Amino acid sequence: MTAPLDSRGASWSELLTADYSTATTTLCLGVALFAFNGFLVSTSLPTAVGEIGGLELISWAFTLYLVLSIIGGASAALLKARFGARMALVASALVFLAGTLIAAFASSMTEVLIGRALQGLGEGVIAAICYALIPELFPSRLVAKVFGAEAVVWALAAFGGPLVSGMLTEHVSWRAAFLVNVPLGLIFIALVFRIVPRFSGETDRLTVPFMRLVAIGTGIMFVALASIMQAVSLEVLFVLGAAIVLASVVVIDRRSATPLFPSDAFALNSTVGIGLWIVLLMPVAQSSTSVYLVLTLQNLWGYGPTKAGAFSATFAIAWSLCAILVANIGDPRHRSWMIRLGPTLLVSGLAILVLGFSLDAAFVVMAGQILIGTGFGVSWGFLSQTVMESARDGERDRASALLPTLQSAGYAIGAALAGLAANVAGYPLATNPDDLRSATMTIFAVSTIIGIGAMIAGYALPLRKKTLLGVRQEAQMP
Incomplete structure (x- = not known):
């Protein structure tokens, strides 16, 4: 008689054992960087605009982050294959931290936008590679529980993110709300060095599909612009343009020697x-x-x-x-x-x-x-x-x-x-x-x-x- 899958060791406590606790913490922290960052910024940015100006650019702080995160995510599998998960994650986390510091110490909205773009690029790669590592670091019987743990992180971010950001913005500074990401990012890097093995593959023939990545960014930018258009005809035009561009990327990618997608x-x-x-x-x-x-x-x-x-x-x-x-x-x-x-x-x-x-x-x-x-x-x-x-x-x-x-x-x-x-x-x-x-x-x-x-x-x-x-x-x- 076959025992139920969960009764053969697939308990929640197994995620906290010596074999899997560090991996669980690392992947959940990767999700936390993405989840908490969104709530931290959305709560603190209006105050930042009041101090440094640039109200007319505030929507771009979210648009640029989104576009660059999707470009980063689309390139993540290629980066992992060429450089290994460890190097790709550490480099991406450093890009994310650089963006965080630029935004936190910005004196103008332009600098905030540069920081947000770097945050998006780094976090897009981190989120995608963390997903790719799940089946590598955990047996199949635990994968659903890993996703359950990550869902808890999202729920905590939904409640804790605005609360923490609001308190820091109100009692300290909006810059402090941005800087919450720094210790989280440094801990994430340390954990990556501990659980992700060194890469032993070849790194000398990197072909980056710039045109497809630019096309993906263009398509998502069309989508973002459509969401802020006031005229229905322009919205339809941008949505159709995005659909054509993104569909073309998928078709071209299937014929490429360096595909981004399955x-x-x-x-x-x-x-x-x-x-x-x-x-x-x-x-x-x-x-x-x-x-x-x-x-x-x-x-x-x-x-x-x-x-x-x-x-x-x-x-x-x-x-x-x-x-x-x-x-x-x-x-x-x-x-x-x-x-x-x-x-x-x-x-x-x-x-x-x-x-x-x-x-x-x-x-x-x-x-x-x-x-x-x-x-x-x-x-x-x-x-x-x-x-x-x-x-x-x-x-x-x-x-x-x-x-x-x-x-x-x-x-x-x-x-x-x-x-x-x-x-x-x-x-x-x-x-x-x-x-x-x-x-x-x-x-x-x-x-x-x-x-x-x-x-x-x-x-x-x-x-x-x-x-x-x-x-x-x-x-x-x-």
């Missing part, structure tokens, strides 16, 4: 291809809540910033709790159903948001928000693991590193599409509760439709036999 990226007949569609479409659908939920709660129901923020944070809480709960699932069939359940819950949650606003019922809206977080929590770890383990021979690093990069791209694309839907629905011009409610319902209805694409992909996802067989064999190991 050879079957976005193919409709492979586990990796369809899995990457889910990884992209779920954040695209969910991002509308990140952009418009808090704003609507404040303008429609008169919530204060703290109450609206706590309301929105139920998404992160649900994600983290569910990720922890389902990490104990070892049966491959049950895991496959969790992957399919995730987008289904996402679509249901978005539809419930529409219903909640139509009924003017806050508890219904919160239920929808919790359901969306639950959808991500039950599926994201298993989905990521499936993509990693289903990659073709020699392509696991590219598949793994693409996951956080694609997630970031999904949020950027989703924000642009939500902005387009908001402008078409008249959200910026809504002057009374009925108009605001109607526009909000339209935004989330569009997101629901996008989510259906992720749900269809989930049920179309083929699970490769060799992946399931490998999990079963590990479950039978003593």
Whole structure:
């Protein structure tokens, strides 16, 4: 009789044993750098602008970070292959720290933008390589628990980041909020030296696909510009331009001798291809809540910033709790159903948001928000693991590193599409509760439709036999 996977040693405490504790800490710290940095900056930057000026450039502090982080993430697998994970992580962490120091001691908004760009470039590589290291540093039975631990880090960042940044900004300085990243970065570098082995491969033939990286950056820049356009026609133009550029990059990359992506990226007949569609479409659908939920709660129901923020944070809480709960699932069939359940819950949650606003019922809206977080929590770890383990021979690093990069791209694309839907629905011009409610319902209805694409992909996802067989064999190991 085969024992359940979790009963064969795959307990949470194993992440804290001598074999895995340092690796767990390192990867979670890599996630923390990314997660906390976003909340630290978003809370402290308005105060910084008040001191050094540059209000008209404040959105670019986030745009440049996003664009450079996606470029860094796209190049991460190549950097890991050429220089090894240790050198790539240390170099990227140093770039991140350099950007942090430049931004923290900036005397103008231009210097802040330079620092944010360097932060984005470094953190993009760090996040992607940390993902790629998960299947190298942990056995398959622990991978879902690693993703659960990282989900907890995100939840802590969602609550602790704004609190820490707010206290430092208010009682010390906005510069102190930026400098929180320095000790975290130095600890991360020390841990990398401890757990990541030296690279013994060849480093003398580095071919950097500059044109494709520039094209990726251009496509994401089009997306970012679309999200701030006031004219609907310009938004549509930029979104279409981004789609054409990014699709062209994928097509050209498949024929390249130095590919950035897996050879079957976005193919409709492979586990990796369809899995990457889910990884992209779920954040695209969910991002509308990140952009418009808090704003609507404040303008429609008169919530204060703290109450609206706590309301929105139920998404992160649900994600983290569910990720922890389902990490104990070892049966491959049950895991496959969790992957399919995730987008289904996402679509249901978005539809419930529409219903909640139509009924003017806050508890219904919160239920929808919790359901969306639950959808991500039950599926994201298993989905990521499936993509990693289903990659073709020699392509696991590219598949793994693409996951956080694609997630970031999904949020950027989703924000642009939500902005387009908001402008078409008249959200910026809504002057009374009925108009605001109607526009909000339209935004989330569009997101629901996008989510259906992720749900269809989930049920179309083929699970490769060799992946399931490998999990079963590990479950039978003593």
